[in-house]
Amino acid sequence: MKRTPLIFLAFVLLVPVLLCAQRPQKPVLHARHWLAITGKPLGATAGARMFHQGGNAVDAACA
Structure with missing residues (x-):
């Protein structure tokens, strides 16, 4: 038999x-101003809150 x-x-x-x-x-x-990306929604919310309070990227990452 042929292959x-x-x-x-x-294939098809x-x-x-x-x-x-x-x-x-x-x-x-x-x-436009900031962006918080995480694997969890609570982490993104914490980062967004830090940005709203005037924090920087390090503050948001620590949150």
Whole structure:
């Protein structure tokens, strides 16, 4: 039995799966004065509060 038809069939079946498995792109963020990015919502809130109180990036990172 030839391998060519099997390889072609595997390729045809796997390509749609691989294309659907790609990570969706997140929208680009733009900021005018400050931006606090963390892995947790509470961390972003703490950083935003520090910026609102007049803190700098080091203060926001420590918060």
